[in-house]
Amino acid sequence: MSDEKLHKHYSDFENILKRAKKDFELKWKEDFKPNSKLSEFSILRTLGTGSFGRVVLVKRKSKEDELYAMKMMEKSHVVKTRQVQHTLSEIRIMDAVRFEFLVYLEYFFKDNVYLFLVMPFINGGExxxxxxxxxxxxxxxxxxxxxxxxxxxxxxxxxxxxxxxxxxxxxxxxxxxxxxxxxxxxxxxxxxxxxxxxxxxxxxxxxxxxxxxxxxxxxxxxxxxxxxxxxxxxxxxxxxxxxxxxxxxxxxxxxxxxxxxxxxxxxxxxxxxxxxxxxxxxxxxxxxxxxxxxxxxxxxxxxxxxSRKVKPIYKPRVKGSDDSTNFEYYEEEPFRVSDKDEYSEEFASFNSDIVPIQRGPNSILRRSVAVTS
Structure with missing residues (x-):
């Protein structure tokens, strides 16, 4: 890119960022509440697992052609690892960001056992x-x-x-x-x-x-x-x-x-x-x-x-919008259920200000490596 075009890009992109910041700050200040429920989705298969829980592929029942990746986080694990405020911050950020190369939050809800974060399904894999x-x-x-x-x-x-x-x-x-x-x-x-x-x-x-x-x-x-x-x-x-x-x-x-x-x-x-x-x-x-x-x-x-106008030299092999073959196979495990709303006080409100996270124990993961501080 020539110096002239690069300079124009800097100027135009800065204006885009200024508008984006206004949108983010408005969204950040809004009351945050659950906007769906598990019964509105059909669970198809597990896409990934980790210390946080698992990510599953789901379809929205009202619109069978809409596929999403749903992250399930067990409330008990979040509380025991002292990550409640950390997790709330993650959810709020994912809900407020909107950028071409970032995954964002479509729906959020909870049940007696889990927190559910529903995102667009990106089927090309990791x-x-x-x-x-x-x-x-x-x-x-x-x-x-x-x-x-x-x-x-x-x-x-x-x-x-x-x-x-x-x-x-x-x-x-x-x-x-x-x-x-x-x-x-x-x-x-x-x-x-x-x-x-x-x-x-x-x-x-x-x-x-x-x-x-x-x-x-x-x-x-x-x-x-x-x-x-x-x-x-x-x-x-x-x-x-x-x-x-x-x-x-x-x-x-x-x-x-x-x-x-x-x-x-x-x-x-x-x-x-x-x-x-x-x-x-x-x-x-x-x-x-x-x-x-x-x-x-x-x-x-x-x-x-x-603007996504540059043609990539590589595209993942994808047969259709519901093709999940770019993700590894996992043995399916039953979800945990409970008649009691677990840790209801810790997760009672999602529309209060996020408390800054203080220095404390956090998991550090790289594939099979885990270290804590």
Whole structure:
């Protein structure tokens, strides 16, 4: 993209962000209440499971052609892990965000046992699955995905949000080949304040998180550097069997660069994976412009990406809107039921202000790794 077109993009996108912030703040202040119920949906199959519960594919009974991904969170687990306010914040954020490359909340409700978050069904599957199958992405495809992550981060950061859990498992690919970032479990409204919570994924943690230095949006730009490296290499730059070994490598800032990385790619990663935040691209005076204007992104049409007019070089294999074959098979388990409304006091109201999350124990997950602080 020429300098003139890039400058116009910056100007136009800033206006878009200003309007988006007004919309977000209005939505954020609105009373938040359940807007559906389980009986309105037919459950088809499990799409994924995790420490939070499970995600299932559902159809809306009134409109059989409408498919959704429904996240089920057991209230008892949320309470026992002291994540009530954390979870309420996640739901409120998912309800208020509206951006092309972000998953958003369609419906929310609860029953005696679970909280239910209903989102659009993105049937291309997780980026992680495609990366595992392809071993690594070529630079053109990695650049295409990274550009959408950057635009999404600019949007979130402009709203005062820090995402904190970027990884291929949290990026879905839609039927057209574009991405949708999902899972706001660690997303937090910080505005210009610092936060100290240890949360994220070991391989993707920024040094300032590990060192308990207090941080803001800098950690998202670090995770972008990790993602760009992993997409192009097929593995993250800092890896070890033990989390503590991973942390030692991250804090040292030393990593090996695969020989097939182009000169521009090497330079971009070097400038993002800076342990010294005063040198890290994304949070310098130029902000995101330093990243978007880098030589590696020179061929990117930012306006075309934002308007989804750029034709992807790769699309997931999808047979139809109800095709869920891009997700792994899981043994179905019966839902837990109860005649009593469990933890009714803890989840009595969803229209009060969210209390800021204090430093405390949070799960850190990366595939099969779990660490707590």
């Amino acid at each position: 980026m992680f699955s495609h990366l595992r199958e392809m071993k690594k992405f070529d630079e053109t495809l990695a650049k295409f995905y990274a550009s959408q992550v950057i635009l999404a981060f600019e949007y979130l950061h402009f709203l005062g949000l820090v995402y904190r859990d970027l990884k291929p498992e949290n990026i879905l690919i839609d039927v057209d080949g574009y991405i949708k970032i999902t899972d706001y479990g660690f997303c937090k409204k910080v505005d210009d304040q610092r936060t100290y919570t240890l949360c994220g994924t070991p391989e993707y943690l920024a040094p300032e998180i590990i060192l308990s230095q207090g941080y803001n949006k800098s950690v998202d730009w670090w995770s972008l550097g990790i993602l760009i490296y992993e997409m192009n290499a097929g593995f993250p730059p800092f890896y070890a069997r033990e989390p503590m070994k991973i942390y030692e490598k991250i804090v040292s800032g030393r990593y090996q660069v695969p020989q097939h990385f182009s000169k521009a790619l090497r330079d971009l990663i070097h400038n993002i994976l800076q342990v010294d935040r005063s040198k890290r691209y994304g949070i310098l005076k130029g902000g995101a412009k330093d990243v978007k204007g880098h030589e590696w992104f020179k061929s990117i049409d930012w306006e075309g990406i934002l």
